[in-house]
Amino acid sequence: MNEYTYPILFGIITGTVLRMLMLRTDYRQYPTYLHGKIIHVSLGFIAASLGALIIPAIMEKDYTAVTILTVAATQFREVRNMERNTLSEVDDFELVSRGKTYIEGIAISFESRNYLVIITAFVGTLVYILTNPIFAVIAAVICYFISKILMSGSTLKDIVDIEYKELHFEGAGLYVDNIYIMNIGLPERHKEIQKYGMGFIIKPKDINTINTIANLGQRQAILHDISVALGVFRDSGTPALTPLIKRDLDDGRLGVFVLPQIRDIEKAKEVIGAVPVLESAIRMPSQSKSHNKEVHGK
Amino acid sequence: MIIEKAILAVITLNESKISGGAPIFICETKKELEQVAANIEAITDGIVHALSDELYIVVKH
Numbered sequence: 001m002n003e004y005t006y007p008i009l010f011g012i013i014t015g016t017v018l019r020m021l022m023l024r025t026d027y028r029q030y031p032t033y034l035h036g037k038i039i040h041v042s043l044g045f046i047a048a049s050l051g052a053l054i055i056p057a058i059m060e061k062d063y064t065a066v067t068i069l070t071v072a073a074t075q076f077r078e079v080r081n082m083e084r085n086t087l088s089e090v091d092d093f094e095l096v097s098r099g100k101t102y103i104e105g106i107a108i109s110f111e112s113r114n115y116l117v118i119i120t121a122f123v124g125t126l127v128y129i130l131t132n133p134i135f136a137v138i139a140a141v142i143c144y145f146i147s148k149i150l151m152s153g154s155t156l157k158d159i160v161d162i163e164y165k166e167l168h169f170e171g172a173g174l175y176v177d178n179i180y181i182m183n184i185g186l187p188e189r190h191k192e193i194q195k196y197g198m199g200f201i202i203k204p205k206d207i208n209t210i211n212t213i214a215n216l217g218q219r220q221a222i223l224h225d226i227s228v229a230l231g232v233f234r235d236s237g238t239p240a241l242t243p244l245i246k247r248d249l250d251d252g253r254l255g256v257f258v259l260p261q262i263r264d265i266e267k268a269k270e271v272i273g274a275v276p277v278l279e280s281a282i283r284m285p286s287q288s289k290s291h292n293k294e295v296h297g298k
Numbered sequence: 299m300i301i302e303k304a305i306l307a308v309i310t311l312n313e314s315k316i317s318g319g320a321p322i323f324i325c326e327t328k329k330e331l332e333q334v335a336a337n338i339e340a341i342t343d344g345i346v347h348a349l350s351d352e353l354y355i356v357v358k359h
Contacts, residue, residue, distance in 0.1 A: 172348035185346035185354045186336055237343045239359055 004056040007128040007136075014140040015048020015121030016041065021144065022113050022151060040110070043079060047072065047114040051121030055129055072118065080111040095234055096227035096243055101217020105278045109151065116147045156222070157273030159209040160202045164265045167199040167257065177201050179248050179255030189240050193259070196233040198268060202254040208286050210252035215281035219245040222256065222275050229271040231261030304358050306342050309335050311352035320355075328352075 023040055050072045057065035084107040091097045120143040128136035156162075165177045169190055174181040176199035184190060202222075204210045212218060223243045226232075234241040243258040260268060309323045309331055310316055323338070325331040328351075335346045335354045344356040 182345075183347040185348035186332060186339065188332070188336060189346070237340070239343060240339065240345045 004059070004129070006133075007125045008052045008056060010128050010133070010136055011052025011121035011125035012045065012048045014124040014143075015051055015117045016045045018120050018140075018144055018147060019044025019048070019113065019117045022116070022147065043076075043114060044117050047076065047117040048121040051118035052125045054122050055125045059129070069118075076111050076114045079114060080107045083107040083110045094224070095232050095236075096224050097220065098224045099217045099220030101215065101278050101280050102221040102224060104217075104280055105221075105276070108279060113147075113151065116150065119143065120147065153279065154277045155273060156202075156213075156275045156277060159206075159277060160204055160213060162269050162272050163201045163203065164269065165199045165201050165255075167194060167197050169194075174257065176246075176255035176257055177253075179246050179253070181244050181246050181255060181257045184240060186240075192233075192241065196259045196263070198258055198260060198263060198265070200256040200258070200268065200272060202256060202272070204252050206286070208282075208284050211283035211285060212277060212281050213254055214247055214252060215278070215283075218278050218281035219254065221278055222272060223258065225275045226256075226258050226260060226268065226271050230258075230264075230268060233259035233261055302359075305355050306344050306358050307338050307356040309338070309354045309356070315353065 020041060023037060023044075050068065054066060054069070057063070084103055087098065087103040087106060088100070091099075091103065120140060123143050124136055124140045127139040168175050169184070172183045172185055174184050174193065179201075184193065202213060204213055223245060227243060232243065234243075241259055243256075245254050245256050247254055256272070258268070305320045307321045307323060308316055308318075309325060311325055311328065311331055313324050316322055323334050325334055331352070331354060335356065338344070338356045339346045342356060342358065344358045347355050347357055349355060
């Protein structure tokens with residue numbers, strides 16, 4: 001026991017607790033129970049330990065000890081690889097796949113959460129050593145809220161309007177509103193699709209979102225989330241019953257064709273609205289200088 | 299080059315309008331056409347598309 005024992009312990013505990021709080025299992029059911037969670041809590045514990053050790057190392061003038069952070073960075077990049085590999089392996093066997101962009105988004109957030117843990121443990125230990133435990137607890141709580149803000153990306157309902165539209169056929173062509181989805185030949189399939197299918201129109205609110213929702217990965221994420229939350233009426237070997245999203249080239253609206261098992265319009269709208277906007281799908285053409293020149297006439 | 303989509307079969311009522319590489323199934327009635335198409339769809343895991351009332355193709359996507 002020395003003067004640093006309690007601050008380090010404090011840092012490790014707050015860091016690990018933060019990781020647990022960020023590890024929510026929701027309808028996406030990822031990470032799965034127990035084993036997946038144990039992996040992430042353990043990694044969070046390691047991250048917290050690293051973060052907590054920095055300040056004592058500096059206090060003891062042991063500056064080279066800080067280089068261990070580089071090891072940490074490598075370690076957590078590995079976390080991202082691990083997540084990506086696992087999810088990609090499993091993705092082939094999903095009835096409606098997640099898609100690479102969604103997987104990348106999940107992997108990135110798992111890596112970054114560990115860095116947030118390091119920062120929290122670092123701040124907790126620092127405040128504990130400089131002031132007293134009460135301030136350290138306050139600092140940890142502030143860190144928690146900052147992490148929460150940093151970790152919550154926007155969802156689709158922030159950037160689009162969602163509208164229910166009846167599916168209809170023109171000849172063999174399946175349409176949602178005026179957006180062509182695909183050609184279905186058999187009358188038998190027509191009946192199934194009219195019975196089980198639902199159509200939605202996703203209207204972008206501005207020019208940035210037109211490009212964001214046009215991203216194929218973002219579209220696949222929408223289909224995956226609906227299929228997970230509401231079930232899906234399909235099986236392997238029935239490619240005609242594949243949920244699809246097609247785009248109206250004129251104005252960038254999306255026509256969503258899904259086959260949910262729970263056919264509740266309001267629920268489906270809610271689920272679509274709750275789909276995360278994927279980081280790698282976000283585009284900001286309105287930030288482009290030439291575009292602004294055009295818009296503002298400068 | 300990887301070919302992603304391929305026409306696996308052509309099912310038709312009108313023999314005179316088709317020829318070529320894919321297996322061709324000629325049917326007598328609309329009902330038979332639909333039955334054959336449904337069977338081939340199930341067997342090949344493809345999708346039946348209608349080009350016209352008397353011409354269906356099965357495509358592997």
